[in-house]
Amino acid sequence: MVGNCLPPVKITGSGRPVLEPNEIECFFLSGVDLLCEDDPTTSFPHLKSGLLILTTHRLLWLPESDASSGGAAGGVPLAAVSHIFSVKKSLRSVFSSPRVRFQVSMSPEGRVAAVGSQSVVVTVVVRGKGDCDAFLAKLWENWRARAWEDAGSGSSNAAATAAAETATPSSSGGIYSSDGTVKMVGVSGILRKEQEMWESTDRSLQDAFQDLNALMSKAKEMVMLAEKMRLKLLSGSNSQTNATNDEEMGSKEEMQDWLLSVGIISPVTKESAGALYHQQLSRQLADFIKVPLEKAGGMINLIDIYCLFNRARGTELISPDDLLQACSLWEKFDVPVVLRKFDSGVMVIQTKSHSDEEVFNNVKMLVMKPDALRAGISASDAARTLGVAPAMAKEHLLSAESKGLLCRDISPDGFRFYINLFAEIDQDDIYLVKDRGIYASWVQANHSHA
Amino acid sequence: MQKLGEFKLPHFFNYPPYFTLQPVRDTREKQIQLWKELILDYCKTQKTFVIALEEEFPLFTNHVIERSLTHEAREAFLSALVSEGRAEWMDKGHRKCLILWHRIQDWADILIQFAKDNGLEDGVVTIEEIRSGTESQGTDLHGIDRTILNRALKLLEQKGKLVVFKGTSTDDEGVKFSV
CATH class of the missing domain: 1.10.10.570 ("Winged helix" DNA-binding domain. Chain C. Domain 1)
Incomplete structure (x- = not known):
């Protein structure tokens, strides 16, 4: 249990932490214990094997086993950190799990806070695989950047610079860090030389892309600007509802929608999440998808989501393969969405509560209209009525066909679907038309036309 | 309709x-x-x-x-x-x-019925007479396909209900019933 000592962290439905404005995730470590090793009498809890997320503002700890249940997650504000100890290289440290230690201040009531009378030393024990040195370097970097101080004041762009820094690949802080004075010979020496060569290439690449980083920090400002405009529009429409006519309102709403879709402020990236990349991406996607899915009526094409998601991510684009992997990971988490593959191979994302029954009922109502009884419906007819994309409508029609609800008619005029009459016709007397039923209404619809 | x-x-x-x-x-x-x-x-x-x-x-x-x-x-x-x-x-x-809108067995039964109706229980009739003669007018046998008729005749021959004998040409083929 986190207890009262650590400020709690809110968790989204899919198990991702809720970030503060301008807060950006920088580093992920799995299998991490968080405890106060030296002084077990303090109120600081002993947190065992969780996911540690370093952001520009906080150090978040999420329980790993059941991350989506929430509740037990906690976070140490970087503002409360008063000192970070450098790693002592000793013989003992070779055999035990890597540790990072830092000092946090505590209020008299035993809560972690930015201003406090006491202080405790907190130890991070990295039991899982993870680059501990790189983590320490990032922790230092974020702690000194003091991004939390800019929270609220949009004018300063220190947070933006911090964001830009974190966005650059930080492989240079790896295992072969500056203190690697031990001379290596033989194969390991060659390997090290190779590594150094890579690092220098990496550095020159970074120099070359510095302009891009500047662009990215500007991109963040653009997002902030968009947010500001959105708020302004929002307040504007509230104050003068009577004066504005409908058309103007429509365009304003459109503008708002557009601005809303501009940014995910802290996209999960391969650099920040490493091995946990797909897992975290999967959770972020599940959070993001709720709104577009609702708009699309509970089912949305994978391709459409790929476009929407990448547009929201801005510069940190993901590949189609990453998206697919993220979606297939949903099976393992408790999220309200699922990936579904139709027989035709088309893949869609749908809410778990989405029912085919409802769609089938709508399709049935559509084909039972007199005109549709006589002439059938095409995929685009169904798309108009159901309010979905034609490709999606066709999938619905095909699955209704496989359920025996519809049957097809292929002719030079095209591919159309009709209500399935075959089941209604008496096999023993092919001339018989029962008084009531679908067959009778079909005969009638045909007659009234002729 | x-x-x-x-x-x-x-x-x-x-x-x-x-x-x-x-x-x-x-x-x-x-x-x-x-x-x-x-x-x-x-x-x-x-x-x-x-x-x-x-x-x-x-x-x-x-x-x-x-x-x-x-x-x-x-x-x-x-x-x-x-x-x-x-x-x-x-x-x-x-x-x-x-x-075969009648199965072969059904055709055979129709042939027997035809023989009985026309007093041919021990008589002789040519195949052409069955297919287009005045006796078969109005029955399903009239205009029957040659292949189907041959199959039905063969079935009855196996049962000993008739004998098919050949003439000089296919037109001359005859049937002797023994129902």
Whole structure:
């Protein structure tokens, strides 16, 4: 249990932490214990094997086993950190799990806070695989950047610079860090030389892309600007509802929608999440998808989501393969969405509560209209009525066909679907038309036309 | 109701999916069943014995709704009749199909009935007389397909109900009943 000592962290439905404005995730470590090793009498809890997320503002700890249940997650504000100890290289440290230690201040009531009378030393024990040195370097970097101080004041762009820094690949802080004075010979020496060569290439690449980083920090400002405009529009429409006519309102709403879709402020990236990349991406996607899915009526094409998601991510684009992997990971988490593959191979994302029954009922109502009884419906007819994309409508029609609800008619005029009459016709007397039923209404619809 | 010559067509003949081979198994089975019934019905009333797949067959095209069966569909429906013993392929390439709107056994029974009706229990009749003679007028035997007749005669010969004897040419073939 986190207890009262650590400020709690809110968790989204899919198990991702809720970030503060301008807060950006920088580093992920799995299998991490968080405890106060030296002084077990303090109120600081002993947190065992969780996911540690370093952001520009906080150090978040999420329980790993059941991350989506929430509740037990906690976070140490970087503002409360008063000192970070450098790693002592000793013989003992070779055999035990890597540790990072830092000092946090505590209020008299035993809560972690930015201003406090006491202080405790907190130890991070990295039991899982993870680059501990790189983590320490990032922790230092974020702690000194003091991004939390800019929270609220949009004018300063220190947070933006911090964001830009974190966005650059930080492989240079790896295992072969500056203190690697031990001379290596033989194969390991060659390997090290190779590594150094890579690092220098990496550095020159970074120099070359510095302009891009500047662009990215500007991109963040653009997002902030968009947010500001959105708020302004929002307040504007509230104050003068009577004066504005409908058309103007429509365009304003459109503008708002557009601005809303501009940014995910802290996209999960391969650099920040490493091995946990797909897992975290999967959770972020599940959070993001709720709104577009609702708009699309509970089912949305994978391709459409790929476009929407990448547009929201801005510069940190993901590949189609990453998206697919993220979606297939949903099976393992408790999220309200699922990936579904139709027989035709088309893949869609749908809410778990989405029912085919409802769609089938709508399709049935559509084909039972007199005109549709006589002439059938095409995929685009169904798309108009159901309010979905034609490709999606066709999938619905095909699955209704496989359920025996519809049957097809292929002719030079095209591919159309009709209500399935075959089941209604008496096999023993092919001339018989029962008084009531679908067959009778079909005969009638045909007659009234002729 | 629509008609094809003298033949009364069922309502669903104007149902466009009836002319597209349905891909879903359950639906297709019902569709095939309806086609089998219609083909047998039509052949019986029209005294049609052979359907050639590559030639025009009135049932397989509906000019009113401008639909016609594909070759694949025609073969599927006739194959269903073949597997039920109500039709036979006349060649390996499945180009011609013999429709048995009476099974061979039923044809044999009709022949016996024909012999009894005409006092031929011990008599002799030529095959041509059976197919186009005045005695067979008005019965299903009139204009019967030669292949089907031969099969029915052979069945009865095996049972000892008649003997087929050959003349100088095929026209001279005769039958001696011994019912």
